[in-house]
Amino acid sequence: MLRICGESPVSRVASGFLFLFLDVALLRILLFIPALLFGFGTWVRNKFYDWRLLPSREFDFPVIGIGNLTMGGSGKTPHTEYLVRMLRERYKVATLSRGYGRGTSGFRLAGPASTSYDIGDEPKQYRKKFPDITVAVDESRAHGIKKIRQEYPDTDIVLLDDAFQHRAVKPGLNILLTDYGKPFYEDRIFPLGRLRESKRGMTRADIIIVTKTPDNFTSLERRLITKNIKALPHQHLYFSYIRYGEPAHFTGKKDAPRITMDVLSSGYSAVLLTGIANPVPLERYLQKHVRQIVPLAFRDHHEYALVDMYRLKDAFEKLSGPNKVIITTEKDAMRLEKPGMLELIGELPIYYIPIEIAFRDSDEEELRRQINDFLRSKITIKKN
Numbered sequence: 001m002l003r004i005c006g007e008s009p010v011s012r013v014a015s016g017f018l019f020l021f022l023d024v025a026l027l028r029i030l031l032f033i034p035a036l037l038f039g040f041g042t043w044v045r046n047k048f049y050d051w052r053l054l055p056s057r058e059f060d061f062p063v064i065g066i067g068n069l070t071m072g073g074s075g076k077t078p079h080t081e082y083l084v085r086m087l088r089e090r091y092k093v094a095t096l097s098r099g100y101g102r103g104t105s106g107f108r109l110a111g112p113a114s115t116s117y118d119i120g121d122e123p124k125q126y127r128k129k130f131p132d133i134t135v136a137v138d139e140s141r142a143h144g145i146k147k148i149r150q151e152y153p154d155t156d157i158v159l160l161d162d163a164f165q166h167r168a169v170k171p172g173l174n175i176l177l178t179d180y181g182k183p184f185y186e187d188r189i190f191p192l193g194r195l196r197e198s199k200r201g202m203t204r205a206d207i208i209i210v211t212k213t214p215d216n217f218t219s220l221e222r223r224l225i226t227k228n229i230k231a232l233p234h235q236h237l238y239f240s241y242i243r244y245g246e247p248a249h250f251t252g253k254k255d256a257p258r259i260t261m262d263v264l265s266s267g268y269s270a271v272l273l274t275g276i277a278n279p280v281p282l283e284r285y286l287q288k289h290v291r292q293i294v295p296l297a298f299r300d301h302h303e304y305a306l307v308d309m310y311r312l313k314d315a316f317e318k319l320s321g322p323n324k325v326i327i328t329t330e331k332d333a334m335r336l337e338k339p340g341m342l343e344l345i346g347e348l349p350i351y352y353i354p355i356e357i358a359f360r361d362s363d364e365e366e367l368r369r370q371i372n373d374f375l376r377s378k379i380t381i382k383k384n
Contacts, residue, residue, distance in 0.1 A: 031192050039189040042165075042197040049167040056170045057142045061149075062157045062378040064371075065171035067164025069184045069201050070194040072300050073277030074177040075211040075357070077122050077331065078242070080161050082357040084130050086368065091156035091379070092134075096144045097123050098162060099137030101301035107147045110135035121301065121334040122161065128334070141169040156379055164204070165196055173374050176205035178229075179278070180213045180239075185228050205235060207370065212281055213241045213360060222360070238367050239360040244285055247325075247351035250333040251342070259325060259351055265289045269319045273312060273328040273350075275302035275335065282353060286327060294319065304335050309344050316348060326350040 048054040064083065068074040080095060087093050099108070099120035110119050110127035119127075119137045127135040134152050138144030145158050160171060178184045184202060187193040202208065210225055222239060231237050247264070249256035264270070270290045272283055275298040286293055296315055298308070316326055326348055328336070333352040336345065359367060 028192065035189045035192040039198060046167070046197065046201065056167050058170045059145060062375055063145065063160060063169065063171045064157065064173045064175065065160040065163045066175045066177065067162050068177045069164065069196055069199065070179070070187060071190065071196060074179045076162050076177060077125065078355050078357045079177060079209065079211070079240070080159055081126070081129065083159055084126070084133060087157055088130065088133055092152070092154050093157050093159065094134035094136060094148050094152065094155045095123070095126050095159045095161055096141060096148065097137050098139055099123055101303060102137065105139065107136065107138040107144055109151065115338060116335045121331045124334045125330055141166050145169065172378060173207070173371070174205050175207045175209065176202055177209050177211050180210050183210065183225065183228070203232060208235055208237050210239045213239050217241070217360065236366070236370055238363040240357050241360065242281060243356045243358045245354035245356065247327065247353055250328065250336055250350040250352050251346065257349070261289055264325065267291050267323055269321060269324045271296055271312065271315045271319065271326045273326060273332060274298065275304070275332050276300055276329055282329060292319070304341065306341065306344065309341055312345065313348065328352050330354055
């Protein structure tokens with residue numbers, strides 16, 4: 001009987017899986033201690049606020065916080081914009097952000113000439129889309145709110161963007177967002193996962209919104225998620241989804257060639273340029289419309305440099321056929337508008353896909369009712 005020396009293919013595959021399992025297990029063991037320390041540190045900090053050993057300021061006018069338990073990617077920006085659209089018709093609205101990724105510090109008001117370097121990409125987006133509201137940035141939310149009221153004393157409402165963990169301010173209404181694709185109850189403390197603090201932090205929320213629910217979202221999924229979140233009696237749970245708009249030229253030029261999703265669906269190829277936490281939903285959406293996608297992904301809030309633009313041009317030029325385009329997000333478009341960069345890429349067909357938030361079933365009506373009830377309890381003189 002002939003005996004073949006060496007491992008069989010089955011043995012090699014089994015050995016490979018074993019080594020992979022051991023590598024993953026070892027990595028988790030190595031990350032467990034820093035995760036334990038990080039979790040303990042955030043627990044102590046939260047307890048200091050709970051026990052009032054650290055001050056948490058409340059205001060006598062409406063302050064609404066929008067945030068999450070995870071490190072980015074849950075849809076804070078479009079949900080903040082949803083609230084701006086809802087409220088600005090009747091009230092004087094201000095947004096206050098930290099201004100993550102900016103090259104400045106302290107309190108700053110956004111103006112027509114503000115750049116993402118000055119105030120960050122998200123505040124710049126708010127200022128560009130809603131020039132009639134006040135947009136400000138400050139690392140200290142309490143100081144920022146005080147300055148807004150000093151500069152604009154008729155401000156009725158301040159929306160705190162990404163402030164769930166910034167407990168030096170206690171919002172009158174706290175909105176917690178969690179991504180359908182990775183809800184907080186399935187996540188772990190950083191660096192084992194993406195949680196900024198323990199899952200118990202959800203108890204501080206007045207409203208919980210499950211974001212980015214898919215087109216085929218079912219009532220059964222709704223019941224299962226509701227069961228897993230275990231909302232407290234005072235908490236209201238809602239479900240939202242992304243509604244994509246038609247592509248817009250990143251410079252906003254009125255004479256730029258117009259491209260619609262129907263045009264893209266006629267056989268276009270696209271480079272997808274992203275510097276956001278989770279580009280997957282946009283990529284999946286585009287896959288339904290374009291012939292080919294070449295992703296060019298950077299880290300969240302990436303500040304684009306000229307070398308990145310050369311990479312972008314190279315990726316675009318390598319696309320086959322005459323029908324090709326560059327697609328990006330609205331946030332990324334804010335970071336592309338800078339001197340030196342515009343001269344290099346201004347002639348490229350770069351378009352962003354605007355997004356808006358919509359709600360499932362009767363959630364929008366109930367959410368609006370809850371927010372209006374909160375405002376009526378805080379604002380005694382309403383705008384006509």
